[in-house]
Amino acid sequence: MFSNGKDNALEIMAILGNSNFKGVLAIVDTDFWVVENVRFTNPNVLTTDAHDLETMLIFSNALDKVLAEFGSTTKLGTTGKPLRDILVELALPIGFLRLISTPTRKNLQLNFKEMQYGNFIDLKKIKIDMEKMISEVQVKSRNSKIDVKKLKLEIESCTKKTNNFIKYICSGDDLVEILTLILINVVGNYRSKNIDSHSLRAILRLAYDYDSFSVTDLYASVRKWELANGPFKIL
Incomplete structure (x- = not known):
């Protein structure tokens, strides 16, 4: 339950x-x-x-099964690196912002709900604009005290140091939302056009098999x- x-x-x-x-x-x-x-x-x-269940799913072969069903082989071949690596690169800065904002750190009292990921992720370059990302969260949080440029430098410093903690920093919410965005707009086939993050979470859970869980x-x-x-x- x-x-x-x-x-x-x-x-x-x-x-x-x-x-x-x-x-x-x-x-x-x-x-x-x-x-x-x-x-x-x-x-x-x-x-x-990992950070949560969805992060575990993204780091498992459930993601590979989803890409086999909803991804375009041709489009996936143009990204230059595995899509899982791309998802991590895009989600990691958001994860660090979440970490920095926690009560045990800076206690920024930020609101990460209903973020519009397309407002700060460049889908042509598949890159994240950190200042836009911070501003997106800042506006929704109505927190005018945040120094965007200073916070960006802190996040950049964190991303350079991380290694073994990646799967504990990346939030499943961010990974799934970014995956949805990229499937629809960048690497997906015709079946991906009507997908949404809610249904994608369910599909990832269904794709996660016993063999993956058993290890x-x-x-x-x-x-x-x-x-x-x-x-x-x-x-």
Whole structure:
């Protein structure tokens, strides 16, 4: 069942834990926990192998299956690099802006909902304009205190240093929205023209197979939980 948010899930698990309720397991998005070195020790709460579920899907062969169905082989061949790499390059600066704006960092109180990604992604060059991206979020947040140029330099500095944390910084929301935009306007075939981000999320979930899941840390953690909590089974 869905808890309608990570905070709700953690609160529910704390209540159940205090009442010694058995056989309940929660899986929540990692978000920035790995990047922020947050240690969460509830044995009945597991986290995703990436920032969130959608990021896990993009980093799996589910993306390859989606591209095989909705991508144009000819158009994909003109991008110069794998589309997954392009998605990461475009989503990473947004991910860093999200990270920088969190309460544990600068607490910028930014609103990332309903961003118009086409306002700051150049679809001809497949490049992100960071100043436009920051301004897009700033306008929706009504936060006039942001120094756009200074924040851009900070994001650029972050993107040069990152390596192993990429999948924990890129938000699945951003990756899926950007993928939708690029499929429709750049690399998609005729089947991609009517696709939207909501349906694309569902398609990615359906494309994610058991073999892909079985090699994840999350899968191993679920199996470990089952051994410690018999006779309860998840998989």
